[in-house]
Amino acid sequence: MSAMKRHSVLTGLLTGTIACLTAFGYCASRSAVDGSAATPAVTITVSAAASLQDVLEALTPQFIATHPEIAAHYNFGSSGSLQRQIEQGAPVDVFFSASAEQMEALDDQGLILSTTRRDVVGNHLVAIAPLDSTLEASDLTQLKTAAIDHIAVGEFRSVPAGRYAEQVFATLNLLEPLQSKFAFGNNVRGVLSAVESGNADLGVVYATDAALSDRVKIVATAPAESHQPIRYPVAAIASSVQPEAARAFIAFLQTNVARETFTAFGFAPVPSDD
Structure with missing residues (x-):
C-alpha cells in the first residue's frame, strides 16, 4: 500500500487506527478508541467489505466523537464470506456490502432490518x-x-x-x-x-x-x-442485540462528514434518486 498516497488521503482524517488484512484472506480489526475517553457502554460489530477498510478506519475517530457511548468492532472480508457468516448466525449488528446481491440474499431470508437499508456510495x-x-x-x-x-x-x-x-x-x-x-x-x-x-x-x-x-x-x-452499477448498501442485522446503536452507525454514514470522507477516498456518490 502506498505510503505517499495513503498519507495524502488520510491526513486530518485518520488517527490511531489498527489495520490488518491478509492477502487473499480475511481478518478483523477493532476500532481505535482514545484511552482517555470514557469506556463505551455499547459495542457493535460491523461486517464490511474489504474495500471499505481504509475509509471506515478513517471515519472511526469522527464516529467516536459524535457517539462516545458506542464502540465499533470491524469485520473485514469479501461480501460473500460475510454474508455466509451472518447466515450461519455470526453475532453481527451491521452489514456493509460491496454489492446489492449479498444484501438482497439476506433480506430474502429476513436476516436484515429492511427499513434500515441504504445505498451509501458507489465505485468504479x-x-x-x-x-x-x-x-x-x-x-x-x-x-x-x-x-x-x-x-x-x-x-x-x-x-x-x-x-x-x-x-x-x-x-x-x-x-x-x-x-x-x-x-x-x-x-x-x-x-x-x-x-x-x-x-x-x-x-x-x-x-x-x-x-x-x-x-x-x-x-x-x-x-x-x-457491468451492473456498483453500489455499497448497508443495513442493520435483524438479530442485532444493539439495534439502536446499529441505526446510529448507519445514520452516521449518511452525514456530511462521512460523505466528504468517502469522496476523499475516491468513492462515488450514489444518485439521489436511488
Whole structure:
C-alpha cells in the first residue's frame, strides 16, 4: 500500500487506527478508541467489505466523537464470506456490502432490518498492472492479444469485484479467451496484493483500491455500461442485540462528514434518486 498516497488521503482524517488484512484472506480489526475517553457502554460489530477498510478506519475517530457511548468492532472480508457468516448466525449488528446481491440474499431470508437499508456510495472498476509493467491497454478489449500470463480477479461467486469483473469480460467477449489466465482471490485487497507483488500481470479492482497503492498503475477503466452499477448498501442485522446503536452507525454514514470522507477516498456518490 502506498505510503505517499495513503498519507495524502488520510491526513486530518485518520488517527490511531489498527489495520490488518491478509492477502487473499480475511481478518478483523477493532476500532481505535482514545484511552482517555470514557469506556463505551455499547459495542457493535460491523461486517464490511474489504474495500471499505481504509475509509471506515478513517471515519472511526469522527464516529467516536459524535457517539462516545458506542464502540465499533470491524469485520473485514469479501461480501460473500460475510454474508455466509451472518447466515450461519455470526453475532453481527451491521452489514456493509460491496454489492446489492449479498444484501438482497439476506433480506430474502429476513436476516436484515429492511427499513434500515441504504445505498451509501458507489465505485468504479479498473484494470491495474505493476508500476514497472510495459503493458499498455487503454481499451480492455486489447487484453485479448496482450502478452499476459496471469490476471488476478476476485472469486466470481463470492467477491463482488470479481462478479463485476466477470460481467465486464462477458460483455466485451473476453471471458472465454482469458479464462485460463484468471487467478482468483478471496477479496479485492488480495487481488491488489497479487499485482503489487508481481504475481499477476494484471488485476481488476475498484478504483479506490488502486488509488491507495504506488506499486500499481491503472491501465484501463471498465466501461460503466459493461457491468451492473456498483453500489455499497448497508443495513442493520435483524438479530442485532444493539439495534439502536446499529441505526446510529448507519445514520452516521449518511452525514456530511462521512460523505466528504468517502469522496476523499475516491468513492462515488450514489444518485439521489436511488
